[in-house]
Amino acid sequence: MWNLFDIAIIGGGPAGLSAALVLGRARRFVALFDEAKPRNRVSLASHGFLTRDGTPPAAMRKMAHDELAAYPSVRIRGSRVEEVAREPDGGFRLTDAAGESWRAARLLLAAGLKELLPEIPGLYDFYGRSLFCCAYCDGWELRDRPLVLIAGNDHTFHLAKTVYNWSKDLLVCTNGYDSLEPEEERALRERGIRVDRREIGGFVGEDGQLSAVRFADGGEAACAGGFVAERLRQAAPFAERLGCAMTPYGGIETDGAGRTSVPGVYAAGDATCIMPAQLIVAAADGTRAAIGINEDMTDEAFA
Ligand SMILES: Cc1cc2nc3c(=O)[nH]c(=O)nc-3n(C[C@H](O)[C@H](O)[C@H](O)COP(=O)(O)OP(=O)(O)OC[C@H]3O[C@@H](n4cnc5c(N)ncnc54)[C@H](O)[C@@H]3O)c2cc1C
Structure with a gap:
């Protein structure tokens, strides 16, 4: 099955979910892929997120999904993206673990980090x-x-x-x-x-x-x-595979509005090694990248 979206988001933690909310509200067609294995999944409660202090990670995710359900142009797929390929038209083809493929004009990498203890x-x-x-x-x-x-x-x-x-x-x-x-x-x-x-x-x-x-x-x-103390590495390999410049700390380099060094590829959240690595910071970074993406799409439409 082939579908065409404005934006494909890989990762449904606070960064990806927050980006999906802003982009859904901006009337963009969004496909969000999430394997649902966030860094904090072992925690019984998340702390420090204003209005959500002490909320279990799964409950926060459920609240976000409920809010996103109000935006019909946002689709959430609970699967792992295995492959991302660049299309001749500059877009992206994503294939998930079930072998299904989707196409999107832009890609937001929000797959977070994996820790080595x-x-x-x-x-x-x-x-x-x-x-x-x-x-x-x-x-x-x-x-x-x-x-x-x-x-x-x-x-x-x-x-x-x-x-x-x-x-x-x-x-x-x-x-x-x-x-x-x-x-x-x-x-x-x-x-x-x-x-x-x-x-x-x-x-x-x-x-x-x-x-x-x-x-x-x-x-x-x-x-x-x-x-x-943990050591961290990218949870997904796509930034390196697509040739995105990386920071000395192993994060995906962005311009502050989510743009990576590769046109059409954006990144947000822990995957960029923003400091400090916190839920509310990742959510804010997702918002920043979403607005960066929407601004670029708006400029393109008026070029
Ligand atoms: C044990 C622990 C406890 C923590 N507690 C707190 C806390 O109390 N308060 C706080 O502010 N911060 C806490 N953090 C930090 C917080 O979890 C991270 O900063 C935050 O989750 C980063 O959000 P993110 O959206 O960038 O990435 P994540 O939340 O890690 O989400 C990334 C998502 O992408 C998915 N994914 C990865 N690869 C793929 C793929 N190929 N295809 C599809 N999906 C994929 C993952 O399964 C995951 O669901 C904690 C971290 C840990 C390790």
Whole structure:
């Protein structure tokens, strides 16, 4: 089956959904493809999104779908896009996992990022329940508790400095990612923050509630939650495949209105590595890209 849309959006997180809303209201024909595996799907509640603080991620998505249902030119397809090909007329052909194809004049990449967590047995039993990756998202819920901070990238000092605002009882586990400079470690120890360089072998706790980290040597350190540092990469390969310029942090480079270096291809949300990576920021970025797309389509119509 072949269909022609003004815009195909890959990704139905806050960035893609927000773009679909603005474009639907601008009377554009939009096809939004969403595999529905957003970064925050392990979380029980999303925080910090004004008017939606504490709402489960799936409930926020449902509210967005309900709102979009008012705009008949927006179609949501719950499938994974496998392939994007450039058409001779400059448009795009998208093929999903079921082998169906769609055509669109423009493409918005809003597929987000995928995280790589340190490989520690049992980590996913606690991730999203009492182990998190972002203090701004979940620090309030863990305030004043004894916390473990698990290194997983080169920003251990930054993680410790940040979380210290929420709890002073911190244990930093480098777990093989020893990026702490001597003066950084001194600054941590001066504030009573402990640093342990042993390898973590697992976790202790029940129903997602962490009570201790277990080291590979058999030792344990009590804690009541914590944060784990992640490494991030693009969730979908299309920006690289289409030849979009990327930022030094692995995000899709845009001009601030969603335009990438490839004509007709736009990007929004986490996939652009906008900082900070937050739901409300991704939603705003989706709006910005939608208006960029609509402005370009309007200019083209009057050229
Ligand atoms: C554990 C955790 C908790 C978090 N908690 C909070 C919080 O409380 N508050 C907050 O502000 N931020 C939070 N965040 C950050 C927030 O989740 C992200 O900043 C936000 O989801 C980014 O939105 P996005 O639309 O860019 O991408 P996403 O929300 O990741 O959405 C991208 C969508 O694209 C889909 N997709 C990917 N590839 C394809 C494909 N090929 N075809 C079709 N669909 C595809 C994905 O399945 C996904 O549904 C949290 C992050 C994590 C990891």
